[in-house]
Amino acid sequence: MNYPELVEKIKIWGQELGFQKIGICDIDLSEHEDALQQWLDAGYHGEMDWMARHGMMRARPDELLAGTVRVISARMDYLPPEAQFASNLADPTQAYISRYSLGRDYHKLIRNQLKKLGQKIEQEVGQFGYRPFVDSAPILERPLAQKAGLGWTGKHSLILDKECGSWFFLGELLIDLPLPIDEPSVNECGKCTACITSCPTQAIVTDGVVDARRCISYLTIEFDGVIPVEFRKAMGNRIYGCDDCQLVCPWNRFSELTQQSDFHRREAFDNSDLIRLFLWDESTFLKNMEGSAIRRIGHTQWLRNLSIALGNAPYSHDAVNALQAREGLSDVLDEHIAWALEQQQAQLPYTSTKLERLIRIVQRGLPRDA
Structure with a gap:
């Protein structure tokens, strides 16, 4: 089998299915295991017990799907037109909703497209082992994306690409084909600390490490209890998620609008x-x-x-x-x-x-x- 030729086809098919970039990496995430354990030991995952429950499986894709030797990492842009960041945040009578959630839920859409990508590969090579994931399994998607060349992990812990910023979703297709891998991305944050200093609740405790218990996205989405009083003023009008660390990132000046109409602002939010x-x-x-x-x-x-x-x-x-x-x-x-x-x-x-x-x-x- 001509694997280099297959990789080129996979990247073309990915674009045809609506992905802006496709990268391939191996499954060795051992260098991230200590950091993951330290993050869990510090309690930074808050009440997201499922993160601790799966232990180091998050860093071992082959434990998630036996036989996995490669991961196809995929990027899909979601920045909607007329995002109205500044005007929305500046008006305290209006609700601010994280821009990734203004339209339809991305999970099913991206998972379906990854499944179609797997089916296209199967038509080409015959039966093989694969499984798509989109925030639906204990897997370190960001380190995988960096290894696959989709971007580097910024100081806010999100993946950044110098050609498109960070306004995109990630999805993974675990496969058992030994495809050639892409070059990993190199960190380009430099000395910039804009995301750290702009965080309303100071949730970024060090480069690339977020204490979820202080993060507005966690507090408004994942946490269903009593929000500590110390964070309520800082939340302002943010009622679902928070984009502040992305809004101030210099690399996001290169972001492009999404090609998916499903990610556009839904009519119910025309008046917020x-x-x-x-x-x-x-x-x-x-x-x-x-x-x-x-x-x-x-x-x-x-x-x-x-x-x-x-x-x-x-x-x-x-x-x-x-x-x-x-x-x-x-x-x-x-x-x-x-x-x-x-x-x-x-x-x-x-x-x-x-x-x-x-x-x-x-x-x-x-x-x-x-």
Whole structure:
């Protein structure tokens, strides 16, 4: 079999399937095992127990799929047109949603395209072992992408490519064919620390290491508990994810818009007014978020995130009414609503309404028979 020729075909097929870049690497990630263990030992994974549960399997692709000898790493750009980064973040009455999640959920789309790539290879070489993954298995996708030449791991821990920045998804096709491998990418961050200094919650503890427990993306998406008070002001109007470390990265000036219409802003977000989104009932939330990655956090967590943003927004009588109308749905949500109402009322001079609100807050902490 002419493997070099097959690699060229694979890269052409990848582009035809909507990927902007395809790279191939071996499966040796042993040099990353110590760092992975240290990250887990430090508790930086927060409550993402599945990261620790699989141990070093994340660095051993052949334990994930027996017989694997190569990984085809694929990149698909997602930056939507009219991203409106600055204008959206600058308006505290509008919800900021991470740009990767404005459109359809990427998992199924990319996985299907990787599966098609595997089928094309199979048509060419006959039956072989392969399996696609897109955030769906314990695998170190970023070190694999760097080994495959798709970019280097930036100080914010995301993959960066000097030709396109970082606004892209990654997917992997594990295979049992000994294909020639690509040259790994070289780190080009230099002395730049823009991502580290701009992180709203100082979650980047050192180059390439993120403490998820401080990260707004983790807090708004992966974490379903009570968000620590120390991070609520810093969250601003970010209700799902955070793009700040990418927004300030100089390499992202080379980013191109996505070719996938599925990643464009969905109609439900044409108007991202915080109060409007907060007033969605559960059925409206589920309907508007159909096919979206956001749907999986559920309505209550959606309201929790929005309540923090409303607490950071300018005083609005409508906001206060909306927050009060949602009280009693869950203890976790109530705690965030109480905080948001305090922040709203703190912007007013002392009035009878504000005093009544403060009395209610105090009474919450008193015994039932007090």
